[in-house]
Amino acid sequence: MSTAPARPRAALLLLAYLAFVSLGLPDGLLGVAWPSIRDDFHVPTEAVGLVLTAGTVGYLTSSVLAGFTLARIGVGALLAASTLLASLALSGYVLSPVLAVLVGCALLLGLGSGAVDSGLNAYAAGVFGPRHMNWLHAFFGLGVAIGPLIMTGALSAGLSWRWGYGTVAAAQFALAIAFALTVRAWRRDSPATAGAAGAAGAAPAAAVRVPIGATLRLPAVWSGTLAFALYVALEVSAGLWAFLLLTEGRGLGAAVAGGCVSAYWGSLFVGRVVQGVVAERLGATLVLRVSLVGMAVGAGLIAAPGPAALAVLGLVVVGFAAAPVFPLLTLTTADRVGAAHADRAIGLQIGASGIGAALAPAGLGVLIGNTSVQVLGSALVVLALALIALYEWGARRPSGRPVPAQPDGEGQTSGPVRPVVEGR
Known part of the structure; x- marks a missing residue:
């Protein structure tokens, strides 16, 4: 049998890795850049909430719509157009004369990033296994870890924060071109196509129409959606405010603190590389439970009074423990809600993660502005404990059932079922 299909899949896997890196880069920039942006635009610390909220509105809108329309527009075209939009938005950051313009660009960046994410x-959950799913998200962590280094390097060289965003904008533009050149390959190697073709010699997949309401009525969809919001709230809050905690709260210099923030995101990358293999051997449930407890322990170290080294250790523990949570929850979505609802559920989950990424850090910004940055650790502990409670509650509820194979006109099953979503 010909091995030709392996080549485009390997190429698409490489592009997927690069895309996850590019998704992480902007997230890693803001925490280091914000003090400079705040000073340039003469706005208070809590004004970061405007940027985060605008980004979340765009992110939530596009991620949910992508989950509901992916089968119609094709993943390749979606990735090419959305990455180009993200590049243009980041270029807008570079040119923004006032905060209001930057907030508008944050909305566009959210629209592009949400659709790509x-x-x-959805593509990876249908095509790749636990190891590659963790490794793909590890490369997101790598992107977020590189982001603070890019921005710290620009600021340490005496350059404006705008140079950091310009560098990432150029990288996003190059990736958009790569997606545009491979649109047909993404369509040919999509999960829907693979499901329709089946294994060698298998019968074609049957089509099952699944109303949107059926997806929205599943409790497993909403418990998973809330879990994503809590998880990302913790992950982003730690990364966004760690620089301020280490500089203003624990007395570290800006360059050292920037390196420590990169260490936090770097531990997320290393954890996903390592635990991608561990999850295949020990199973998702055990790895998820241990990871959630580890996040709570790390948050406790950040909250504990002590030297800066203790807070840095807590950040690294949180990053390493958090590593497999997002990819494993995504990978097991079909097990919880059924394959027919998986794309939609993933879209909702990604959208909820955007809400968590904005509301919690923005709320913390207001809290920090009115108290002190030392409150960060306690807030992370509360989020970690809430996530543990939600996961255990969801684990004890019946999961969503997959759509069964349907008989054909002659009373025989016609092979694996391929869900076809309806727009009503």
């Missing part, structure tokens, strides 16, 4: 996660 949802499309890639």
Whole structure:
């Protein structure tokens, strides 16, 4: 049998890795850049909430719509257009004369990033196994770890924060071109196509129409959606405010603190590389439970009074423990809600993660502005304990059932079922 299909899949896997890196880069920039942006635009610390909220509105809108329309527009075209939009938005950051313009660009960046995130996660959940799913998200962590280094390097060289965003904008533009050149390959190697073709010699997949309401009525869809919001709230809050905690709260210099923030995101990358293999051997449930407890322990170290080294250790523990949570929850979505609802559920989950990424850090910004940055650790502990409670509650509820094979006109099953979503 010909091995030709392996080549485009390997190429698409490489592009998917690069895309996850590019998704992480902007997230890693803001925490280091914000003090400079705040000073340039003469706005208070809590004004970061405007940027985060605008980004979340765009992210939520596009990620949910992508989950519901992915089968119609194709993942390749979605990735090419959305990555180009993200590049243009980041270029807008570079040119923004006032905060209001930057907030508008944050909305566009959210629209581009949400669609890319949802499309890639839905594609990967249908095509790749636990190891590659963790490794793909590890490369997101790598992107977020590189982001602070890019921004710290620009600021340490005496350059404006705008140079950091310009560098990432150029990288996003190059990736958009790569997606545009491979649109047909993504369509040919999509999960829907693979499901329709089946294994060698298998019968074609049957089509099952699944109303949107059926997806929205599943409790497993909403418990998973809330879990994503809590998880990302913790992950982003730690990364966004760690720089301020280490500089203003624990007395570290800006360069050292920037390196420590990169260490946090780097531990997320290393954890996903390592635990991608561990999850295949020990199973998702055990790895998820241990990871959630580890996040709570790390948050406790950040909250504990002590030297800066203790807070840095807590950040690294949180990053390493959090590593497999997002990819494993995404990978097991079909097990919880059924394959027919998986794309939609993933879109909702990605959208909820955007809400968590904005509301919690923005709320913390207001809290920090009115108290002190030392409150960060306690807030992370509360989020970690809430996530543990939600996961255990969801684990004890019946999961969503997959759509069964349907008989054909002659009373015989016609092979694996391929869900076809309806727009009503």
